[in-house]
Amino acid sequence: MLVNQTSKLQTKLKKAVNKQQKVGLVPTMGALHSGHLALIGEAQKICEQVVVSIFVNPTQFNNASDLEKYPRNLEQDLAQIQSSYPNVIVFAPEVSEIYGKNVAAEEFDFGSITTFMEGEYRAGHFNGVGTIIKRLFNLVKPDFAFFGEKDFQQLRVIQKLVEITEQPVKVVGCATQREVNGLAKSSRNQRLTEEQKEKAAIIYQALETAKNKFNQSSIAEIKTEIKGIFEAYPEFELEYFEIADVKHLVPTETKQTNTPYRAFIAAFVNEVRLIDNIALNY
Known part of the structure; x- marks a missing residue:
């Protein structure tokens, strides 16, 4: 069931509230997988x-080109949802809605x-x-909201x-959903060639290396090894690799x-x- 306007969304949700049904929200930016x-x-x-919700949120992009190139296919997204979950309400508003x-972010x-x-x-x-x-929380008033651990830092932000x-x-x-080769499933993967998807397995392999060595190696030694892994793949540019405590997310x-x-x-x-993360000792 597709809804584009907030007023119609709230009318639909009022029925669920009247029936004392629990409401769950799954926020997405589309390009579903x-x-x-x-x-x-x-x-x-x-x-x-x-x-x-299917909404490519302009205020969370710090790169205009990235926003422009972000994959969009509402018709395909709807088909995927309706084939498996026909009773779901899909909220796909315009930016103005x-x-x-005033397309601007609040400060937190x-x-x-x-x-x-x-x-x-x-x-x-x-x-x-x-x-x-x-x-979205103010509009939907959900009892539960669901987020993937692939964006673990984002998950912590939502909790805060x-x-x-x-x-x-x-x-x-x-839990993060992965391809057979370990690559974390992401809408951005649609922009990769099949060869790039295969080679991108090194991202998860690097995380697995860090996990396997965490108890016996120093963090400095682990970082050096991860850097070496990426140096062997010149088509990849490692932006950062950090190890941080789960509560504060401060690299250590x-x-x-x-x-x-x-x-x-x-x-x-x-x-x-592409981003990814892995639990090391819990």
């Missing part, structure tokens, strides 16, 4: 009514979790993410957003006991930027 469908499946396990005439204080990694390399990105998710805005939403993190060079860590990576394949 099986990872998105897995999120919808998780939502349907605990929610009687699921809303999937969300922002009116997310603390250290947005200082490094994506926050460092994509200025303003998380303010844009916070803005659109806050607005709920804390800041005191919204009664339970944020559910879902030393390991503390009883502290969960994740490894985070971003790399370019030609002009396509």
Whole structure:
């Protein structure tokens, strides 16, 4: 069921509220793949009514070219959803429906979790993410919202957003869906050739290397090894590789006991930027 206007969306949702149904939200930017469908499946396990938003949010792009090239195919997205989840409400608004005439991000204080990694390399990105998710929460008023762990830093931002805005939403993190070769499923993968997709397996292989060596090697040694992996593939540009504690997301060079860590990576394949992460010790 496709809805483009917020007024019609809220009319549909009022029926669910009147029936005391749990409402789940799966925010997406379209170009759907099986990872998105897995999120919808998780939502349907605990929610009687699921809303999937399809909206390429302009305020979270710090690169105009990246926004322009972001894959869009609403018709194909709808077909995927309706074939597997026919009772889902698909909310696909125009930019003006969300922002009116003022297409600008709000400012949020997310603390250290947005200082490094994506926050460092994509200025303003998380303010844009916070803005659109806050607005979607206000429109849908979901009981649960579902996000993939591939964007783990974003997941932490959404959790912090709920804390800041005191919204009664339970944020559910879902496991990263991967290709057979380990490459994290992403809408941006549509911009890769088949050969590039195969070679991009080195991103996950690098994370697996970090995980396997985490207990016996220093973080400096791990970073050196990861850098060496990418030096063997000149068509790839390693933007960053960091190991950070899960709570604060501050990169570290030393390991503390009883502290969960994740490894985070971003790399370019030609002009396509891919990110991924992995839990190291929990």
